[in-house]
Amino acid sequence: MRADLEIIQxxxxxxSRVLDxxxxxxxxxxxxKKEKAIRDCGLEIDADNINLCLQAGVNVIEQDLNKGLSNFxxxxxxxxxxxxxxxxxxxxxxxxxxxxRIGKNCIITFPNFAHWRHRLKLLSGGNMPxxxxxxxxxxxxxxxxxxxxxxxxxLCRERTIKILHRTVVDFNHxxxxxxxxxxxxxxxxxxxxxxx
Amino acid sequence: MAKTIPADSVGLVGxxxxxxxxxxxxxxxxxxxxxxxxxxxYGELNADKSNAILIxxxxxxxxxxxxxxxxxxxxxxxxxxxxxxGPGKAFDTNQFxxxxxxxxxxxxxxxxxxxxxxxxxxxxxxxxxxxTVRDWVNSQARLADHLGIEQWAAVIGGSLGxxxxxxxxxxxxxxxxHAIIIAAAPKLSAQNIAFNEIARxxxxxxxxxxxxxxxxxxxxxxxxxxxxxxIGHVTYLSDGAMRDKFGKDAIKGNFGRDLRxxxxxxxxxxxxxVESYLQYKGESFSGxxxxxxxxxxxxxxDYFDPAVDFDSDLSKAFAQSNCKYLVISFSSxxxxxxxxxxxxxxxxxxxxxxxxxxEVEADQGHDAFLLPIPRYINALKSxxxxxxxxxxxxxxxxxxxxxxxxxEHPNAG
Numbered sequence: 001m002r003a004d005l006e007i008i009q010x011x012x013x014x015x016s017r018v019l020d021x022x023x024x025x026x027x028x029x030x031x032x033k034k035e036k037a038i039r040d041c042g043l044e045i046d047a048d049n050i051n052l053c054l055q056a057g058v059n060v061i062e063q064d065l066n067k068g069l070s071n072f073x074x075x076x077x078x079x080x081x082x083x084x085x086x087x088x089x090x091x092x093x094x095x096x097x098x099x100x101r102i103g104k105n106c107i108i109t110f111p112n113f114a115h116w117r118h119r120l121k122l123l124s125g126g127n128m129p130x131x132x133x134x135x136x137x138x139x140x141x142x143x144x145x146x147x148x149x150x151x152x153x154x155l156c157r158e159r160t161i162k163i164l165h166r167t168v169v170d171f172n173h174x175x176x177x178x179x180x181x182x183x184x185x186x187x188x189x190x191x192x193x194x195x196x
Numbered sequence: 197m198a199k200t201i202p203a204d205s206v207g208l209v210g211x212x213x214x215x216x217x218x219x220x221x222x223x224x225x226x227x228x229x230x231x232x233x234x235x236x237x238y239g240e241l242n243a244d245k246s247n248a249i250l251i252x253x254x255x256x257x258x259x260x261x262x263x264x265x266x267x268x269x270x271x272x273x274x275x276x277x278x279x280x281x282g283p284g285k286a287f288d289t290n291q292f293x294x295x296x297x298x299x300x301x302x303x304x305x306x307x308x309x310x311x312x313x314x315x316x317x318x319x320x321x322x323x324x325x326x327x328t329v330r331d332w333v334n335s336q337a338r339l340a341d342h343l344g345i346e347q348w349a350a351v352i353g354g355s356l357g358x359x360x361x362x363x364x365x366x367x368x369x370x371x372x373x374h375a376i377i378i379a380a381a382p383k384l385s386a387q388n389i390a391f392n393e394i395a396r397x398x399x400x401x402x403x404x405x406x407x408x409x410x411x412x413x414x415x416x417x418x419x420x421x422x423x424x425x426x427i428g429h430v431t432y433l434s435d436g437a438m439r440d441k442f443g444k445d446a447i448k449g450n451f452g453r454d455l456r457x458x459x460x461x462x463x464x465x466x467x468x469x470v471e472s473y474l475q476y477k478g479e480s481f482s483g484x485x486x487x488x489x490x491x492x493x494x495x496x497x498d499y500f501d502p503a504v505d506f507d508s509d510l511s512k513a514f515a516q517s518n519c520k521y522l523v524i525s526f527s528s529x530x531x532x533x534x535x536x537x538x539x540x541x542x543x544x545x546x547x548x549x550x551x552x553x554x555e556v557e558a559d560q561g562h563d564a565f566l567l568p569i570p571r572y573i574n575a576l577k578s579x580x581x582x583x584x585x586x587x588x589x590x591x592x593x594x595x596x597x598x599x600x601x602x603x604e605h606p607n608a609g
Contacts, residue, residue: 039550047571050554054578057585059520061541061553071542 003173004191005031008081008107011165011193012036016078019043019102021065021095022085026053033058041077066090069098077103084189086110087143093155105164105195112168112187114148119185132171133188149184156194165193199270204282206238206263206289209275213305216338220300223499226325233339234259234298234305238281239289241343246587248345249287250336250372251277251296252353252360255428255493256485258304261296279568286576287352291584295343300335301327301492309488310411321488322408329356329500333363337371347371349583354378354565355532356493359500362540366502369518374583376576378524379565381536382510382543383501388531391431392494395424399487408488421487422478429477434528434561442470514547521551522579524572526564552579 005028012018014036020029023042026049032038042060044050053060063071066089080103086092087110099106111133118129128138136143149168156163168179168187178186201207217230236259241248251261253276262281266272275296281287287294298306301324309324340348351364351372358380365375381388399405402420410416433441439452454469466472506512521544525537534555544551556572558564564572 041545041550047554051571051574051578054522054552054575055581057582059550059552061545061551062555063553071538071545073546076545076548 004083004109004169004189007167007169007173007191008083008109008193009036011105011107012038012079014038017041017076019072019077019080021069021080021082021099023049023053023058023060025049026056026058026060028081028083029053029058030056065095069095069102072098072102074101075104079103079105079107081107083107083109084111087145087147089145092145092147093159096155096161097159100161100194100196105193107191107193108152109189109191110147110152111143112149112184112190113146114150114184115188116185149187149190152190152192156192161194161196163192163194165191167191199264199267199272201264204284205274205278206282208267209236209238209260209263209265211236211259211305214339214342216335216342218338220331220335220338222325222331223328224326228300228307228325231300231307231335232305232311233300233307233335234302235339236260236262236275236296238262238294238296239292241293241345242587244587245345246347246349247291247584248293248295248340248343248348250340250348250351250364251281251287251294252332252336252351252357253296253299254353254355254357255490255497256481257357258302259296259298259306260304262294276566280573280576286573286580288580288584292349292580295339295345297336297339299327299332301489301496303486303489308486309408309492310486318409319411321411324488324492326495326499327492328496329359329363329502330367332496333360333367336360336364337368340371347373349587350374350376350580352376352378353380355380355562356497356500359497359502362502363500365517365519365521366513369516372519373586374522374579375517375519376522376524376579377537377540379526379529379532379537379562380523380540381532382503382539384498385536389498391427392498395427395494396491398423398427399491405487408491410487416482417487418479418482421482421485421490422475424478424490425481425485426474426478429474431531432562434530434559436528436559437561437563438470440559442468442473510543511546514544514549517547517549521549522575523551523553524565524575525553525555526558526560526562526569526572527555528559529562529564531562 017039020042023044026042029040029042033040040059043063044060045064050060080099086108089095121129168183168190169175170188211234213232213234215232220228257276260275261277262275264272283290298304301308303310309320313320351361353361358377361375361377364372399417399420402417404415405417406413442454443450443452445454456466456469456472461467502513503510523537523541525534541551541553554575558569560567
């Protein structure tokens with residue numbers, strides 16, 4: 001299992017209701033079902049991924065996050081998860097609010113655009129940065145709302161969102177002394193656990 | 197020469213007529229004292245009877261869902277859901293025991309308006325009571341009892357069949373583990389009822405209808421039933437599907453309006469292919485289907501509303517269910533469009549039920565649920581693979597749970 005998911009799963013209570021927004025092939029939900037007997041629900045738009053979810057016995061609903069989550073009742077899930085998808089949606093702020101409405105607590109992971117390599121690339125070459133976590137050209141990237149750790153912290157402050165945990169990790173999802181000292185400069189991926 | 201039957205077919209099958217002599221009290225208050233159901237089954241029921249699937253048919257379907265009836269007839273088409281049912285297919289007969297019936301009120305062998313009323317010696321005709329989806333499901337539950345099936349592994353149906361699946365989940369929550377609802381709606385819209393009413397008026401206004409006693413006059417409302425089916429058929433297709441079907445002549449701006457003879461007649465004769473196609477489809481249907489059954493089933497559709505006992509709140513109805521759900525819709529279906537399936541899904545979510553949903557991109561309209569569309573079939577196969585794994589596990593657990601030292605089995609060796 002991916003190391004970031006290893007970190008996330010410690011925040012998920014056994015037997016809880018988990019909504020995974022952009023659940024991919026459903027492997028994380030399948031893992032949580034097996035290990036923590038959660039009640040699972042995943043949203044996905046990719047047809048192949050949806051079929052993989054069905055094969056894995058994961059509950060999956062074909063639904064576009066950009067069209068809203070109004071069909072989910074307030075407080076109907078314990079945890080709402082959005083892994084590596086925040087930067088691809090049309091209105092990340094609205095989605096975060098919706099997650100807070102639906103879930104008692106929320107987990108978001110995203111690539112930190114303010115990592116020093118990205119900063120250096122923009123400063124030295126003047127081109128939009130590319131890296132193994134952001135492997136796209138500016139014109140074909142699904143990542144239409146890049147954000148930094150400092151940006152997300154500000155959003156939480158403005159919206160009075162209570163951060164329960166914030167972990168900053170590298171490609172291998174390990175943390176280091178430098179990342180703890182300067183997360184926005186050295187962190188590659190950010191993992192937030194929050195509530196209101 | 198005998199015909200060649202494909203290796204993944206269930207092969208030659210025969211229906212069985214099963215008699216039920218316990219009176220069935222209907223939703224309307226009427227009572228059917230005894231009745232017959234025409235049933236076909238495919239595959240083998242396993243030892244603990246946990247691998248049974250019930251197939252619910254739609255308006256014009258029947259018990260013959262898969263395989264062939266006649267070894268000599270090379271032109272015979274297989275059952276209506278043959279591409280789904282068979283060894284290695286989505287409803288894998290190597291794993292599942294599949295039960296398919298002609299519903300009560302039908303005209304393919306089960307008791308219905310064309311059955312002889314023992315009291316009069318004539319067909320029931322218009323005296324046959326209105327049957328609701330709930331009544332069907334009650335009769336299907338008796339069929340399950342008869343077959344010794346306490347709990348279905350899954351109940352599956354498309355369109356009106358999907359409505360029976362919903363009713364099963366609500367009325368008999370402990371008697372199914374999975375509900376697969378395809379191209380259905382939580383209840384009919386005003387537009388749906390409007391089309392049904394036009395169909396009914398077509399039939400009842402035919403002079404050969406004779407207030408439903410056409411058998412007594414040795415005739416049937418051919419013209420009316422043809423018209424009804426023509427209207428229905430258009431609602432099963434999509435604009436795109438009709439363009440594809442009737443727009444093969446490469447004329448720009450043709451919009452699927454291929455001419456039948458290549459020129460306009462300047463008369464009220466048939467000009468376009470779509471006209472003769474619809475007339476042909478309608479007429480061939482009218483020769484095979486009973487007009488009273490058609491009237492009856494359109495009413496069954498119109499009356500379907502499982503929320504009626506739950507303050508019109510469908511989520512309360514679903515809240516008592518106990519199965520997992522798979523809901524499937526098709527993008528170009530305008531009879532029961534994806535929005536209607538989403539209503540079902542959202543109501544299930546509200547009722548805190550476990551549900552999966554997919555909207556299959558398909559140009560074939562409502563008819564798509566009867567067609568071998570790869571994404572759709574793969575989804576059924578994937579989902580049912582997990583359903584099969586469940587009863588395999590249960591069976592393993594039962595074997596594991598048996599005491600180690602049981603002595604020698606009497607038949608051992």
